[in-house]
Amino acid sequence: MRFWVLSPRWNSLPQVLALPSSLGSASWDAVYERELQAFQEFGDSGEIWFGEESMTRLIRWMEKCNIPLDASVLDIGTGNGVFLVELAKLGYSDITGIDYCPLAIQLSGRIIEKEGFSNIKLQVEDFLNPSSELSGFRICIDKGTFDAISLSPDGASEKKQQYVKSLCRALQDRGFFLITSCNWTKKELLEEFRGGFEIVEELPTPTFTFGGRSGNSVTALVFQKK
Template sequence: MAAPTAVRGAERDERGRGLRWRRGRRGAVPRVRPRRGWDAVYKRELQTFQEYGDTGEIWFGEESMTRLIRWMQKHKIPLDASVLDIGTGNGVFLVELAKFGFSDVTGIDYSPSAIQLSGSIIEKEGLSNIKLKVEDFLNPSTKLSGFHICIDKGTFDAISLNPDNAIEKRKQYVESLSRVLKVKGFFLITSCNWTKEELLDEFSEGFELFEELPTPKFSFGGRSGNSVAALVFQKT
């Protein structure tokens, strides 16, 4: 099976067409869908989970979750630190965080079906210390604030590729992130649609690069590179 395609910079379709989530060796990579499209996807995944116990895709694969948890462990992030998973989807990463010992974990998604799916998976795991909310991160409620850690695995990618005023939506995302994250808090982002340099530019206001995380490399046609970018920013 081929490695996932990383669509970067000028290679993007300007209107977001032809871009989709693909299952590859390293997990799923972004697809543009309207909100109702994502809700339909999670309704199907909820039905599949109820019938077969299949939790669905893990965006960027299991190694992406391990990479982030290891970083948190390395930097001795307290287990009672407040953690927000932006665009939690099926909530599998929330489950991993809770199993590792994090006790103040919140997942948001603008799809009610995603939150319903997350809740079903979390309930089956017997976990009760995970908070779930239906929230549009581009227009978050005032109660969504004060987080020590914010995590994004693919949500910024999906927002960025939206053909409806993507530039403005990216600005809204950064503004929302600044509102919900504490000063000196950390933002961990994994992206397959943006290079390190592009992400540095997107988050240049109010954030500084704290660390670049190692990610898998690929070679094709005599060229090599990273299939994803994984960066840690700190709010200034």
Template sequence: MSEAEFTPSKLGTKAHWDAVYRRELRTFQDYGDEGEIWFGEGSMTRMIRWLHARKVPLGASVLDIGTGNGMLLVELAKLGYKSLTGIDYCTDAIELARSICEKEGVSQGVHLQVTDFLDTFYTSEQFDVCLDKGTFDAVSLDPSRAAEKRKQYVQSLCQVLKPHGLFMITSCNWTREELLEQFEDEFEITDELPTPSISYGGQAGHSVTALVFRKRTGS
């Protein structure tokens, strides 16, 4: 596996995200603004459309890793998904997500929990689907032990996902090939979601990568 590294950034620290969601929670309380959708609304819509197009059952258990304001779960709940869980290590993020769920009338269908996916998260039952929209990116930018934490992320993912379960990831830090290298030992790719293309210096590419993996048998 190649060990592509990124410049350490505050975006990889809990202190940064605590400050972000403290501010966003206050803004929601004062003005009703639900805050930023990570990677934009289009990235969220692509994930939802894929689940719908592949007829993933409405009773499938879904885990949103690093749920933030919880908007992805809100939209899934509105479509009728009934077993939704969102986790985040920021207390204010979960409070914000809970407030938005209440506002949107979907509180009963969404379970929210303050926990660290790499360290303290425990579930008695595995999930059918795991979603990640930026959390693996943040792990990759952690100023301390980023490579070790990426490996722990994969291990945690294997523990919480059912055999043959689906893992959907959206990343702005990793290319398709790099994500394959990170996850190929335990997962096989099943699809790549279309994302906006960019052109620079005569070369075309994508600023965001969105892939769907399936957990390998025995992983």
């Protein structure tokens, strides 16, 4: 398990990956309240988790695999919704973003409206306690949400198990799950999702060298529901 944050783009986000005690709805409310204010005043859409390359990496995979433009896509923990906008620009027509922070959904709604898209669905949802309608997706995407849940100071193990159960319900049979993590290695993620999922592909991510050893700053995997 990794506990470092290498990207400078994280500097303006709460230190949830370094300090688990900062997890919680109040912490995220404060983050998105600031980002919402910045968008209203300056038109700044805010941070992209793991940088723009993280979005490009996932989109490349979807294009390579000829995922149809009408495939249902769920962005788990959508934040400011920028990834949804990029998918919509490419022509994807059945995309949904969820976040348990209402201010995040408010922010993403305003960004999406500014970009001129009206067919993107947004919902305030706690993925650990999802509504019954959150099901049947062809693609589920996670960039950092599982990381945050994994570092919860209260009941992290149980929450991870619940996450996997929720993911199984959200995905249709043989649906794909694309996860980007800066806290978990490939081996650890394979262990976490072994019940109900099989690995399809590891996506290339940036490497670094420290103390004579090389590694990846993030892990990006594609799973398929069994």
